[in-house]
Amino acid sequence: FGALKGAGPNGAPLYLKLKRSIEEAVRRGVLLPGDALPSERDIAAKADISRVTVRKAVQDLVRDGLLVQRHGSGTFVARAVERVEQSLSLLTSFTEDMARRGKTLRSEWLDRGIYAPSPEEMMVLGLSPQESVARVSRLRIADGTPLAIERAALPAMALPDPTAVGSSLYAALEKTGSRPVRAIQRISAANLGAADARLLDLPTGTAGLHIERISYLASGKVVEFTRSIYRGDTYDFVAELRLGD
Numbered sequence: 001f002g003a004l005k006g007a008g009p010n011g012a013p014l015y016l017k018l019k020r021s022i023e024e025a026v027r028r029g030v031l032l033p034g035d036a037l038p039s040e041r042d043i044a045a046k047a048d049i050s051r052v053t054v055r056k057a058v059q060d061l062v063r064d065g066l067l068v069q070r071h072g073s074g075t076f077v078a079r080a081v082e083r084v085e086q087s088l089s090l091l092t093s094f095t096e097d098m099a100r101r102g103k104t105l106r107s108e109w110l111d112r113g114i115y116a117p118s119p120e121e122m123m124v125l126g127l128s129p130q131e132s133v134a135r136v137s138r139l140r141i142a143d144g145t146p147l148a149i150e151r152a153a154l155p156a157m158a159l160p161d162p163t164a165v166g167s168s169l170y171a172a173l174e175k176t177g178s179r180p181v182r183a184i185q186r187i188s189a190a191n192l193g194a195a196d197a198r199l200l201d202l203p204t205g206t207a208g209l210h211i212e213r214i215s216y217l218a219s220g221k222v223v224e225f226t227r228s229i230y231r232g233d234t235y236d237f238v239a240e241l242r243l244g245d
């Protein structure tokens, strides 16, 4: 790990930069599962940072399960960094995607409630100013790693009580007969702003993916307008392409 000061996006705490460069080394196979991490002192000297900073980065990665510490013998790589491969042709929920991969999903609520719709929400969801919007915003954490921030807006008619949503929004919509059957998803590049970066445990300015999903009921009515920020270093979106006419 080379000198970290001034490296990477500005303003990121040094321990986060070190954390990401260790993850990057594991992702690229420079460090393999079972390999020993250099000593705290060596990393601190090479990266020109304090041992306290190294310890904080290492402790975080132990907590995330990427590293293990064995008393007396050092710190080792516990597992490879996996990327998530996500099909672009299936309308699935985050809960279903994670269950299929055997990951344990946890969500932290950022917001849920009934509001007066914004002009954009009125336009996309086809609401009148007298109607209400249900907002459901969550940080989604798989196996301890925050993967995405999802901010969903729905017609309140489809989700009258957002506080009753359990772990899955689509499961809640299924119950009210409002699970979408079709969606248009738009993916674009985004650099993480300070608040989102903090939630995703990444340095400000890190590359992310902005994903917008507009979902429809069989009747053609829009039931969901979700804007999400996904970690850019974790997701591969995959689509099958066929020769056109």
Ligand code: GLP
Pocket (backbone or CB within 6 Å): 092, 093, 094, 095, 096, 150, 152, 167, 168, 169, 170, 171, 211, 213, 224, 226, 228
């Ligand atoms: C995906 C989509 C979101 C959708 C969510 C529902 O992540 N990008 O648009 O709202 O799934 O997931 P769940 O049912 O787990 O809440």
